[in-house]
Amino acid sequence: MSTTAPEPVGTLAVALAHANRLLRSNPSLAEAQAREILAVAPNHPGGALTLGLALAQLGRNQDASHALKRAAELDPKSAVAWRALAEQFTILDDASAADAASAQAIRASVNNPRLMDAANALCEGKLAIAERLLRAYLGEAPTDVAAIRMLAEVGARLGRFEDSERLLQRCLELAPGFAAARHNYALVLHRQSKAELAIAQIDLLLAEDPQNASFRLLKAAALARVGEYEAAIAIYKGILSEQPDNARAWLSVGHAHKTAGQTSESVAAYAKCIEIAPNFGEAYWSLANMKTYQFDKKAAAAMQAQLSRRDISPEDRFHLHYALGKVFEDRAEYQRSFKHYSEGARLRRAGLSYNADETSALTRQHTAFFSRAFFAAHAGHGARHADPIFIVGLPRSGSTLLEQILASHSCVEGTMELPDILMLAKEIGGGRARGGAYPEALAGMSAEELRKLGERYIAQTRVQRKTAKPCFIDKMPNNFQHIGLIQLILPNAKIIDARRHPMGVCFSAFKQHFARGQSFSYDLTDLGRYYADYVALMAHFDDVLPGRILRVHYEDVVASPEREVRRMLDYCGLVFEPGCLDFHANPRAVRTASSEQVRQPLYADAVGHWRKYETWLGPLRAALGPTLDSYRDTQPMG
Secondary structure, eight states, X not given: OOSSOOOXXXXXXXXXXXXXXXXXXXXXXXXXXXXXXXXXXXXOXXXXXXXXXXXXXXXXXXXXXXXXXXXXXXXXXXXXHHHHHHHHHXXXXXXXXXXXXXXXXXXXXXXXXXXXXXXXXXXXXXXXXXXXXXXXXXXXXXXXXXXXXXXXXXXXXXXXXXXXXXXXXXXXXXXXXXXXXXXXXXXXXXXXXXXXXXXXXXXXXXXXXXXXXXXXXXXXXXXXXXXXXXXXXXXXXXXXXXXXXXXXXXXXXXXXXXXXXOHHHHHHHHHHHHHHOTTOHHHHHHHHTTSSOXXXXXXXXXXXXXXXXXXSOHHHHHXXXXXXXXXXXXXXXXXXXXHHHHHHHHHHHHTOOOOHHHHHHHHHHHHHHSOHHHHHHTTTOSOOOXXXXXEEEOTTSSHXXXXXXXXXXTTEEEEEOXXXXXXXXXXXXXXXXXXXXXXXXXXXXXXXXXXHHHHHHHHHHGGGOOSOOSEXXXXXXXXXXXXXXXXXXXXXXXXXXXXXXXXXXXHHHHTOOOSSXXXXXXXXXXXXXXXXXXXXXXXXXXXXXXXXXXXXXXXXXXXXXXXXXXXXXHHTTOOOOGGGGGGGGOOOOOOSTTTTGGGSOOOSTTTTGGGGGGGGOHHHHHHHTHHHHTSOOOSOOO
């Protein structure tokens, strides 16, 4: 409780009004007043709501989410409670919980009986029913902004972000002051990596509510997405000056410092996060994920103590397992290490819906569709730009090392794992949400349409380019699934396949928790099958596009760096520069898990490291099958 006692009050209503007046000026005192109310009336919805809002103002997001959830349970018709809860879940990076709370907020705010059935369906996750009801209603009332926003929510939940974007755009044309819809719009733009557009919308929100922490955190995240790290860090520091116990903000500023190469600042931020929230598994994992950081015995014991608790979240639990996997790996206690990596992966896999059969089917589909005859018929199509250099492969294949080497050349700019090719494929008709029309939909596109897609890619990625260098790198590993699209829209782009020993790269991915995507990586059998599909697809493109793709083996780079650097530069049409061999001295921001590793000179420790865990990798070896046998094994056996 606050050291300043709340003023004496006569009734709960007066006390609540007093607490609400304090929310902006003195949230600590508002918290104390709300707790006084709840001490007298534990089920008072207004007291729970005010407590949640005060905790949110103080940046105690986890506590705020618990209080707001209680407020919403006590008063399910409180749109304010549900909206505030959705904001807290957004800050906590729990997208599914945020979506669910947002749906409840919409239902709570609906007064039109005709929309109630759609709102109920949305809350129950019956998205097809909600969509049908809303489209029927909007056919009769096309300017009802509440219904338009609800339909946009359905689109976003289905992953149809471009549809959601268009609906929210229309909603705001009709009602420019609809702040909840504008926040949804900014989030949808951000989820599509349209950072500049998202920032413009967030700025409009901040003009009306400049102290809103949710808006400020979203802006900082969007700035980081386009490489404006110092601006993002300034926002995080501003929030932390007001909310020094905001663990999520400490984590975010730690990420920004890490990417910018400010290692000591990053470590300090993560440590502060743990000090504030000792159960915050992601903070421990963030330290482990620096790869070069080593925990002391006290930190390891603290993590194990947290794991023994029953009340921590599944997310905290699997992050702690991954961090402890790294602890015992550094101690060469490989059996204990694997146990933690395996348990972390099991918990993470439980929340995902990845299907290896679908990946195999897509591989067969692309192999059948992208034939030599097809590419011959489309020769000369696409945009003529030669500046992109795509580095593809599996995560943890050494792709960040290749990026850092090339980005150390005076003519090449490194960016990040850009989502633009994946977004174009989805827009054309990829995924179950659009009936799986991709890649077949490409057959019906004209030369002009393909050229425009290439131009769009160049235009959309320009925000990531901070220099006038003639070439830039797109290091999204999953782009290997879209080489056919890249060839059609950007036939002069370079494509480098970063290849690493199957057991080495798969196990390295298995012990890595990825912030998002890479759902195949949390099961050894899924990993082996994914790698085999990747190799099969790349072999197909080698056959139908001979000489188009340069393959670079991680083991060769470690063994003969100058030879491999010269080979890459020759392929890219660039003259050799010695600076490419001193890549570790490049101060550029690096936005992957390997950021600290590529700031060191080459070392061979990672080559063959998987053999320390070979005893437990039987399912991976079995799933790889002939793909493993055919790999050119250049690694030492010891």
